[in-house]
Amino acid sequence: MYFCDMIHDFTRIILSWFEENRRPLPWRSTRDAYAIWLSEIILQQTRIQQGEAYWYRFMERFPTVEDLAAATEDEVLRLWQGLGYYSRARNLHMAARQIVQDDGFPQTLERIRALKGVGDYTAAAVGSIAFNLDVAAVDGNVYRVLARHFGIGTPINTTEGKHEFAVLASELLPKGKAGTYNQAMMDFGAIQCTPSSPRCVICPLAETCEALRSGRVEKLPVKLKKTQLKERRLAYIYIRCKGETAIRRRPAGDIWQGLWEPVEMEDVQCTMCDVQLLLLVKDMKHVLTHRILYADFYFWETKEKPSLPEGYIWVREEELDDYAKPRLIVRLLESLPCQQ
Numbered sequence: 001m002y003f004c005d006m007i008h009d010f011t012r013i014i015l016s017w018f019e020e021n022r023r024p025l026p027w028r029s030t031r032d033a034y035a036i037w038l039s040e041i042i043l044q045q046t047r048i049q050q051g052e053a054y055w056y057r058f059m060e061r062f063p064t065v066e067d068l069a070a071a072t073e074d075e076v077l078r079l080w081q082g083l084g085y086y087s088r089a090r091n092l093h094m095a096a097r098q099i100v101q102d103d104g105f106p107q108t109l110e111r112i113r114a115l116k117g118v119g120d121y122t123a124a125a126v127g128s129i130a131f132n133l134d135v136a137a138v139d140g141n142v143y144r145v146l147a148r149h150f151g152i153g154t155p156i157n158t159t160e161g162k163h164e165f166a167v168l169a170s171e172l173l174p175k176g177k178a179g180t181y182n183q184a185m186m187d188f189g190a191i192q193c194t195p196s197s198p199r200c201v202i203c204p205l206a207e208t209c210e211a212l213r214s215g216r217v218e219k220l221p222v223k224l225k226k227t228q229l230k231e232r233r234l235a236y237i238y239i240r241c242k243g244e245t246a247i248r249r250r251p252a253g254d255i256w257q258g259l260w261e262p263v264e265m266e267d268v269q270c271t272m273c274d275v276q277l278l279l280l281v282k283d284m285k286h287v288l289t290h291r292i293l294y295a296d297f298y299f300w301e302t303k304e305k306p307s308l309p310e311g312y313i314w315v316r317e318e319e320l321d322d323y324a325k326p327r328l329i330v331r332l333l334e335s336l337p338c339q340q
Helices: 002-021 033-042 048-061 065-070 073-080 087-101 109-113 120-131 140-150 159-172 178-192 210-214 317-322 327-333
Strands: 230-240 244-249 278-287 291-301 312-316
Touching: 002 178, 033 048, 033 087, 033 120, 048 073, 065 087, 073 087, 109 120, 120 178, 140 159, 140 178, 140 210, 230 327, 244 317, 278 327, 291 327, 312 317
Parallel strands: 230 291
Antiparallel strands: 230 244, 244 312, 278 291
16 A cells, blocks of 8 residues: 555656646647657657757758658758767658658557657657557656666666566556656656756655665666677778769668768778878777777878779769768868868
8 A cells, every 4th residue: 555655646746846847848839749759759869958959950841741751861861960870860761751651640559669760668758748648658767767766776778677667657657647747757857866966855756765765866777787889990081182072871781871971991092002191080089879989081182083982972072061971970071171
């Protein structure tokens, strides 16, 4: 009985806190499933402050899912540039085409989950907020709040942990108010029960928080350590020839699929015996999810276009901004000397 009362009080307090502290985010002023889904995809691995600007950008350029579906992949990737994790953009585009092909946004959890790039959390968030489906959305904020308040030490990145937290989250869910409650939990974790320096002194759940009582606030939630990141080295040459430069679209099966990059060093080595290259950048570091990149960047100005492998194209330098590029490449290009 005590645990049932604790659950009831927890949910009531979270909803009450949300009434006073909810963030005025633009996608919360609509029930348009497309706008809500777009926000959830953008905010995967992206901070609100950065993601909000991209959401406005996409809504202005593609105000409906039909507009997004009709766009080219290049257009979508170009608009996404700077957000990273570009598979999200490609999946977003493919899912938009799924939605249009199926004559509208899906309204059941199973069909939302079937969209390209949509996982359990995103499906639950969109379904509960847009269609008031009674399903709990469990993300990093929710893991943290639940682990601390209920004193759960099961690692959140294990099968056992995911199941345990999913069951508890469902038990806490107020029927008929799932969308509001899920947003409340997101905000509570982002504003109140933050990863570091949480606001425990003014927390409305302080009296029943097990982590606070036992001095484990900074230790919860528990997450098993990942394997060490692998390192990878890259070397690029920016070739300038009469106002043009050579770029290629990265192929499938590797990082940055579908994005554009300058010439890789290995693709011109056979023509570089007597070439004087200018080193612009050495060992620029760029961290991805599963590896650390170190890139060298060279500059070569020539009056004759060298022979390059299939896949490279020559473009006017002033048109480079029309091609979606990884953040690392954008940073490297900032070191280029001006045209004479």
